[in-house]
Amino acid sequence: MLWSRLFIPTLRENPAEAEVVSHQLLLRAGYIRQLGAGIYNYLYLAQRSILKIQGIVREEMDAIGAQEFLLPALNPAEVWQESGRWDIMGDNMFRLKDRFGRPLCLGMTHEEVMTSIARGELRSYKQLPQIWYQIQTKFRDEPRPKSGLLRVRQFIMKDSYSFDLAQEGLDAAYEKHRLAYCKIFDRCGLEYVAVEAHSGAMGGSQSQEFMVATNAGEDYVVTCKATGYAANLEKAVSRPVPPAAPDPAGDLSPKEVHTPGQKSIDEVAAFLKVPQTSLIKSLVLVADGKPFLAVLRGDHQLSETKFQTAAGCTEFRPALPEEMRQWLGADAGSLGPIGITNMKVLVDAALEGRRNMISGANKDDYHLLNVTPGEDFAAEYHDLRQVAEGDTELESGLPLETKKTVEIGHIFKLGYKYSKSMGLNVLDQNGVEQPVIMGSYGIGIERVLCAAVELYSDANGMSLPVSIAPFEVVVTPVKAADATLRQAGEDIYNALKKAGIDAILDDRDMSPGVKFKDADLIGIPYRVTVGKKLVEGKVEVSERRTKTMTEVPVTEVVAWLAEKIAAAKQS
RNA sequence: CGGGGCGUGGCUCAGCUUGGUAGAGCGCCUGGUUCGGGACCAGGAGGUCGGAGGUUCGAAUCCUCUCGCCCCGACCA
Secondary structure (H helix, E strand, O other): OEHHHOOOOOOOOOOOOOOOHHHHHHHHOOOEEEEEOOEEEEOHHHHHHHHHHHHHHHHHHHHOOOEEEOOOOEEEHHHHHHHOHHHHOHHHOOEEEOOOOOEEEEOOOOHHHHHHHHHHHOOEHHHOOEEEEEEEEEEOOOOOOEOOOOEOOEEEEEEEEEEEOOHHHHHHHHHHHHHHHHHHHHHOOOOOEEEEOOOOOOOOOOEEEEEEEOOOOOEEEEEOOOOOOEEEOOOOOOEOOOOOOOOOOOOOOOEEEEOOOOOOHHHHHHHHOOOHHHEEEEEEEEEOOEEEEEEEEOOOOEOHHHHHHHHOOOOEEEOOHHHHHHHHOOOOOOOOOOOOOOOEEEEEHHHOOOOOEEEEOOOOOEEEEEEOEOOOEOOEEEOOEOOOOOOEOOOOOOEOEEEEEEEEEEEEEEEOHHHHHHOOEEEOOOOOEEEOEEEEEEEEHHHHHHHHHHHOEEOOEEOOOOOOOOOOEEEEEOOOOOHHHHHHHHHHHHHHHHOOOOEEEOOOOOOHHHHHHHHHHHOOOEEEEEOHHHHHOEEEEEEOOOOEEEEEEHHHHHHHHHHHHHHHHHO
């Protein structure tokens, strides 16, 4: 490719609308242009990178025996109505009607369509297992698209689906995917962690997310360096920081104390001169229409996901002030678990074994001293709290770390959700109809690119891994007007191409500074500079990532680069 | 959906408070000189000031409505 003939619209300045690094650089480096909120044009460079990522994904999927399909992005409503997700997806689904008024939608994911294929064709256990995948554009009407390509309304996803007769088959398909994903992300040059993820209320038994740590991310993961523990914050468990003060000893009875105007945990703790860890926090929640009281240590925060699991609900909200008054007889700030009979009380496990704590009295401006969970009120213990700063690993007590991350892949044991709702059954060895057990596995293709940019960039631009950079090598004759340099550059370029190296020749009649800056900006891993040293029969090879420069004889440069590139793709 | 911000040549932005001939830098075109980290000289092209309506002799500027984009929150398989 001759740079002079390509459309690579680099910008000297950052476009005003870009906030996160990957967004800024993808725009500046001429990879993408925005068409609308959360809708992007992928220009030549982006498409080259994306094709390389897809190529790696294909190779690794094919390697586990997965078969590539291509399903419609445009879906009739019926299949989504059958699974029940036509309603569940709500406003996140793009919906439209055809000329006859028939409802359609743009696919957000393809469990339904895959299941509809399977149920028509899979009849016998002998046809199982199957793994089917596609690389397809997905549509989601995000309430707030943002961060460039990280949260968009239209994006490319590799999604695969496994079909098995029994749990062991699903386990095997899941494990194959887990290993394939590791290979894919390794080959894409990413640093990532696989974390335990929340599987949702709908029967999913196991799920893991592949996360890349970056400040541009929106998910939090908790990891322990020492033990390798890693989980999404939604699901992470930990050993809490011990209470800041010992509980008063003895078998004391609850005692009212006047706390005028003291509502927040902060205020009450200060007023009574005790640490927050001696207080009991009580939250009134309405889950699937039923009231619940969630009880936590004063300094702890409720994990919404854990509460949902404990309450067995699909949605919940905080109670309204009127509801609290009606049910508990006091306003928020004076609520507590004692004497509650009209709702279920869920207590966080961190309160187990504590004694003589302080809670609201269910009477405005009063709190109770000497409240002992399990004695003064019935306590059903659950893990309800979110991992907090300073918590340690549950088993080992070693330090935990919380990081902001972006999700690039997710593997998920679906179970029978779709096969049951949509009637996907096969006959087993005994001729008995059995529902098929399924798994679903996704990779966000653009997110792989974004994550790489976020991980590997500097003041000069991006510095992509060799395997996914739009080009592997740029050959830059310093002076285009110099016929000798130009010819030498062309020769090297042709030799690289012949050796199967993905090279580009920067034949533009520009000052060298511009060419160097552009090459750095778009992140080509190696640059061959053809200049002064040519009279000695040498060129200079610069490595983008390490900023190192090596003089290499012209006669050896192809072999030198071939070796480097092969090595870079290995690791 | 709530809160905030921004829409002026391709890009970054000034001008708006206090109405009076649309500007700068970068980029682009032509010619020339240059050529190892975003060169220089000379000449040139390019803008319905997001859109509609209103006030006014006169609107980028004031008023009303509207559309779009960004950020925070709500939301997020």
